[in-house]
Amino acid sequence: MRRHHRTTPRATRDPRTPRTAGATRVTRLLGSLLLVTAAGVCAVGAAPAGQAAAGQASAAHARAAATPLGQVVPAPASVRAGGSPYRITPGTRIRVDGSREARRIGEYLADVLRPSTGYRLPLTTRGDAGIRLRLANGAYGAEGYRLDSGAGGVTITAGQPAGLFHGVQTLRQLLPAAVERTSVQPGPWLVAGGTVQDSPRYGYRGAMLDVSRHFFTVDQVKRYIDELALYKINELHLHLSDDQGWRIAVDSWPRLAAYGGSTQVGGGTGGHYTKADYKEIVRYAASRYQEVVPEIDMPGHTNAALASYADLNCDGVAPPLYTGTAVGFSSLCATKEITYDFADDVVRELAAITPGRYLHIGGDEAHSTSHDDYVKFMDRVQPIVAKYGKTAIGWHQLTGATPAKGTIAQYWGLDSTSAAEKAQVARAAQNGTGLILSPADRVYLDMKYTKDTPLGLAWAGYVEVRRSYDWDPAAYLAGAPASAVRGVEAPLWSETLSTSAHIDAMAFPRLPGAAELGWSPQATHDWDAYKVRLAAQAPRWDALGIGYYRSPQVPWPADQ
16 A cells, blocks of 8 residues: 655755844843843842842843743643743753763763753762752653753653653753754753643654665664654654565574665665664664664565565565565465564564564555465464564554454554454454554655655545644544553655655654654643644754754744
């Protein structure tokens, strides 16, 4: 169903265009007003009435300039605004507790803030500090945090390092967008006063990157990991094999990567990750508190493997490598024992270098596999995944077989998917199968926004920003218990995408909405409020060099 549509890249404005002189003058004037305010506070007892009034006006101006606590994406669970803002200054230090994780998160925060502020921001473990990161016992959960801000400083408290890291992302968004730039900016660096108490709605908040149709380098994957981190995504699903390319080295089957990974859609040179490359991606994702979910798609979507090893074909004849975009024509031979030796070896080697909980076995669009063979294959492969200590995830067609206990089904159907297919998935959920929701006509990030979008496909329809955001995961699949929903994932297939600029253009501005669906309470879900918060992200994307689609549904700032 993932049909190919050749396109040319969309031209985008250079995101690093300098701010106008007028904007700089306004910012510098605000900085001067803040200095006046500080002086007024110090001498408030002796100041004449007019001067005190001027100081109060300046303080009000400073508060107005700070980003409101609730304007971040994803929306926090609870916000209580109030009190004076905190201002980061040359004297600010970052205090961390004695744990290695807290210190590493503190260094991460300092690395974000130092280039744009020009401040030293040294880390300390004692004394007063403007920014404090602390791990403490409390009802924070595995990823929750509390952020307290006032004139004396900002404190982020969490029970676990992941929560501390997510709190740092909120702090980032509360600072001016210029904080993301790599050269010194004028500031001021204000954080609004008040308290944020936050924790995620779902434990699984994912994004999938297809590196099989077009290959993306380690550095390109790292860049996407950083973009995901800003929106509290915690699962990176890598689609490592498909008809067009096998992207991970397997020592026991070396031709999979060497030959099967040698091409891609359109006939390019392709590529693959060595085990060292893959471990580096895993390490980097973990530093951003993301778990890598590797996918080996089978029994269909396997032409790259079939071309590499003739014995995996029922007729013993290897097909040629494939560079098109059709689907459903390939299948491992479910009646041969070598197929299960292959699956065991691949799963064993991949599990050994994947510290995360999950291993995705695909299972979609196996149109060339008979139903009986499909059931046989899945009955054999799911226990292999469990044998090597991983939880299996499969596309929702797996529910047409018998999902093993603990297996998770990833639903990618449409609003228009047949009632019978939806009911099949719902029955599996009623019987204990967990669900990850990725409806293609909602959160497939490779779908065109409109008919005029130059990149992407349209087999699932056009998916504008509001459509991608405006649905409730808990109520989406009729008959499936809300308790079965593990979370939301936004897949990005790469038939038409070959550069980081392409990734950005299709992921932004839809990715933050998918992240919010996974993180924020349903009570915060409101399109009219969300589109304003989303629009406020645009200057940050510009500062980060993220090109994005300027949807007419979003009230972008006038100067963007």
